[in-house]
Amino acid sequence: MKGGPDDHEPYARWLGLRVLGPGQVALTVRPELVNGIGKLLGPVGFALVDFAMGNLVWHDLEPGRGAATVSTAVNYLTSTDHGEVTCTATVDRRGRTLAYTSAEVHTEDGRLMMTGIGTFAIITPPPGRGRR
Structure with a gap:
């Protein structure tokens, strides 16, 4: 996906998010991404869900358009x-100005770990401010 968030997001790169395809994002759990009881930090999972949904919305946008998260909600199951x-x-x-998304996160052994829903605004950035 040219010009989408995976090309421009230092935070996503720092977390280690890898785009496998439109709306498919993977992450390797590393020691710096776990909490005090050794489990993946909630905000890291949240970022994974938000990024995957945003990536998919960006993937299908017309040139010159962008997307921004309006809301994201996640359910942590395990x-x-x-x-x-x-x-x-x-x-x-997807409408003209909003896209409604959902996501699932699975562990390496196939367990459903999280679900999420999100709403994204579809925008045309001011001249000189867009990513595309």
């Missing part, structure tokens, strides 16, 4: 302390 976690997002509905 956690993990090692391995790969993968998030897969879908666009449930």
Whole structure:
């Protein structure tokens, strides 16, 4: 995806988020990403969900348009302390100015770890301010 958030997000790179395809993002659990009881930090999971949903919305935008998160909600069902976690997002509905998305995060062994929903504004950035 040219010009989308995976090309421009230092935070996503720092976390180690890897885009596998449109709306598919993976992360390797590392020691600096776990909490005091050794499980993946909640904000890291949240970032994974938000990024995957945003990536998918960006993927289908027309040149010159962008997207911004309006809201994201996640449900933490379980956690993990090692391995790969993968998030897969879908666009449930898209209008002219908003896209509604959902996502699931699975652990390396296939357990459902998180679910999420999000709303993204579809915008045309002012001249000279857009990413595309």
